[in-house]
Amino acid sequence: MKMLDxxxxxxxxxxxxxxKIAGFGIPLYSYPAIPPFLQGNPNITDGYRAHxxxxxxxxxxxxxxxxxxxxxxxxxxxxLFTFYQLYDNFYYLPENRAETGDHFTFTxxxxxxxxxxxxxxxxxxxxxxxxxxxxxxxxxxxxxxSVGMCGCYFPGAYYAFYCNQFWESAYMFxxxxxxxxxxxxxxxxxxxxxxxxxxxxxxxAAFIFAGVVxxxxxxxxxxxxxxxxxxxxxxxxxxxxxLVLLGGLFYISQFPEKLFPGRVNMxxxxxxxxxxxxxxxxxxxxxxxxxVFTHWRTHSCTIVTQTxxxxxxxxxxxxxxxx
Ligand SMILES: [Zn+2]
Numbered sequence: 390m391k392m393l394d395x396x397x398x399x400x401x402x403x404x405x406x407x408x409k410i411a412g413f414g415i416p417l418y419s420y421p422a423i424p425p426f427l428q429g430n431p432n433i434t435d436g437y438r439a440h441x442x443x444x445x446x447x448x449x450x451x452x453x454x455x456x457x458x459x460x461x462x463x464x465x466x467x468x469l470f471t472f473y474q475l476y477d478n479f480y481y482l483p484e485n486r487a488e489t490g491d492h493f494t495f496t497x498x499x500x501x502x503x504x505x506x507x508x509x510x511x512x513x514x515x516x517x518x519x520x521x522x523x524x525x526x527x528x529x530x531x532x533x534x535s536v537g538m539c540g541c542y543f544p545g546a547y548y549a550f551y552c553n554q555f556w557e558s559a560y561m562f563x564x565x566x567x568x569x570x571x572x573x574x575x576x577x578x579x580x581x582x583x584x585x586x587x588x589x590x591x592x593x594a595a596f597i598f599a600g601v602v603x604x605x606x607x608x609x610x611x612x613x614x615x616x617x618x619x620x621x622x623x624x625x626x627x628x629x630x631x632l633v634l635l636g637g638l639f640y641i642s643q644f645p646e647k648l649f650p651g652r653v654n655m656x657x658x659x660x661x662x663x664x665x666x667x668x669x670x671x672x673x674x675x676x677x678x679x680x681v682f683t684h685w686r687t688h689s690c691t692i693v694t695q696t697x698x699x700x701x702x703x704x705x706x707x708x709x710x711x712x
Contacts, residue, residue, distance in 0.1 A: 405418065405421070405422035406422070407422070408422075408435055409435075411449075411452040411453065411454065412448075412451065412452040413445065413448045413449070413451075413452065415438060415441065415445055415448065415449050415452055415454075416438075416439075417435065417436050417437060417438065417454055418435075418437045418438075418439050419434060419435045419437070420433065420434050420435065420437065422437075422439075423437045423439045424439060424440075424520070426520040426523050426524075427439060427516070427517060427523070430643060430646065430658075430660075431650075432643060432646035432647050432650040432651070433455055433646055433651075433653075433654050433658055434650060434651035434654060435455070435651065435654050436453075436454050436455035436654045436655055437454070437455060437517070438454050438456065438517040439517050440517070440518075441517050441518060442518070443515065443518060446514050446515050446517060446518060447514065449514070449517075450464070450514060453655055454655070455654050455655055455658070456513045456514070456517075457655070458655075458656065458658075458661040458664070459509075459513040459660055459661055459664055460510055460513045460514050461510075462661065462664040462665055462668055463505075463506045463507075463509040463510040463513070463664055463668065464506070464510045465668075466502070466506035466510075466668045466671065467503055467506035467507050467510060469668075469672070470499050470502040470503045470506060470671070470675075471499075471503060473499050473502075473675055474495075474496065474499040474500065474503065477495045477496075477499065478492055478495065478496060481679075482495060482682075485682070485683070485686055486686065487682070490547065491682055494543060494544050494547045494548070494678070495544070495678060495682075497540065497543050497544075498540045498541075498543055498544045498674070498675065498678055499540070499675070500540070501536050501537055501539050501540025501541075501543065502537055502540045502671045502674075502675070504533055504536045504537070505533040505534060505536055505537030505540070505667075505671070506533075506537075506668075506671075507533070508526075508529040508530045508532065508533030508536075509530050509533055509534075509664070511526055511529065511530070512526040512527055512529065512530035524581065527581060528575060528580075528581070531575055531580075531589075532571075532572055532575055534593065535568050535571040535572060535575075535596070536568070537667070537671065538568075538593075538596055538597070539564060539565075539568045540671065540674065541600075541629070541670070541671070541674045542560075542564045542600060543561070543564065544674070544677070544678040544681070545600070545603065545604075545677075546560040546561045546564060546603060547561070548678070548681040548682065548684075548685060549603060549604075549607040549681075550603075550607065550610075551685055551690065552690035553610065556603075556606065556610075560603045563599075567595075567596055567599060570592075571592055571593075571596060574588075574592055590641065593637075594637075597630075597633060597637075604626055607619075608623070618684065618688075621680070621684070622677070622680070622681065622684075625673070625676075625677050625680065626677075628673060629670060629673055629674060629677065632666050632669055632670040632673060633666070633667075633670050635666050636662070636663045636665075636666030636667050636670065637663075639659040639660075639662040639663045639666065640659060640660070640663040642659065643659045644659055645657060645658070645659065646658050646659060647659075
C-alpha cells in the first residue's frame with residue numbers, strides 16, 4: 390500500500406553500487422540509487438531492494454530490508470485470517486448453532502481480509518522486480534484495500550440490520566456500489582500518478598466515512614444510545630474508526646521518518662505502522678463480528694421490535710435520555 394511516483398517514458402535506469410550485500414547475495418541500495426518507480430519517500434534513506442528476479446524477491450523475505458516488516462506484517466495477517474476462515478467455519482460457528490447466513494457472512498469477511506493481506510504482501514515482496522511488475526502489484530494492492538474495507542462493512546450490514554431485510558439489502562447493495570466505484574477508478578490510466586494522489590485519498594476517505602450513515606441509522610432503529618445493544622457495540626465501532634484513522638494519519642503524514650530521516654529505515658516507518666494498524670483493525674472487525682453474532686444467538690428480532698414500538702423515536706430516546 391505504497392504511493393509511488395510512477396513515471397513512464399523514462400530511459401532505463403542504470404544500476405548504482407549497493408550500500409550493502411545482505412543474505413543470499415541480495416544487494417541493498419540507498420534512495421538515490423534506486424530506479425524512479427521505487428522512489429516515493431526520500432526520508433527512508435536506505436535498505437532498498439531493486440533489480441531482483443522473482444526467485445530472489447521470494448528469498449528477500451528472509452533478509453532485513455526496509456520492506457521486511459511490510460511483507461511479514463501482512464503475510465502473518467494472511468496466515469491469521471486463513472486460520473480464522475477454517476476455525477470459524479469448521480468449529481466456532483457449528484458449535485454455536487450458526488445458520489447459513491452466518492457462515493456466508495464470516496466466509497466473505499475472512500476472504501476479503503485474506504485477499505487484502507495477500508495483495509499487500511505480494512506488492513511489497515515483488516514490486517522491486519521491475520516497473521511493470523510494480524504497477525501490476527500496486528493495482529492489486531490498492532484493489533485489496535477496497536476489498537478489505539468491504540470485509541469490514543459486510544458483517545456490519547448483515548448483523549446491524551439482522552431484523553430488517555430491506556435495509557440490510559440496501560446497505561449491502563450500496564457497499565458493493567462503493568467497492569465497484571473504487572475498483573473502476575483504479576482502472577483509470579491516471580489513477581497511480583501523483584496527480585491523482587488527492588483523489589485516491591478522497592475516494593478512500595469517502596468510503597470510510599460512508600460507514601457513518603448505516604451506523605447512525607442502526608443506532609436510531611435500535612432505540613438510541615441508551616439501549617444496551619448500542620452501548621455494547623458502539624464503543625467497538627469507535628475503536629475501529631480510531632484504528633483506521635490512526636493508520637491513515639501515519640500514511641499521510643509519513644511520521645516518524647519525516648522528523649527522523651534515515652533513523653527508521655528498517656523498523657518503525659510510517660508505512661509499517663499503517664500496515665500494523667490495518668492488521669489490528671481487521672482483527673478487531675473479526676472480533677466485532679463474533680460479538681454481534683453471539684448477540685443474535687441470545688436475542689430474537691421480536692425483542693428489538695418490541696423495544697422500538699415501546700419507545701417511539703424522539704431526540705430524547707436518540708440520546709438515551711428516557712422521559
Ligand atoms: Zn503497504
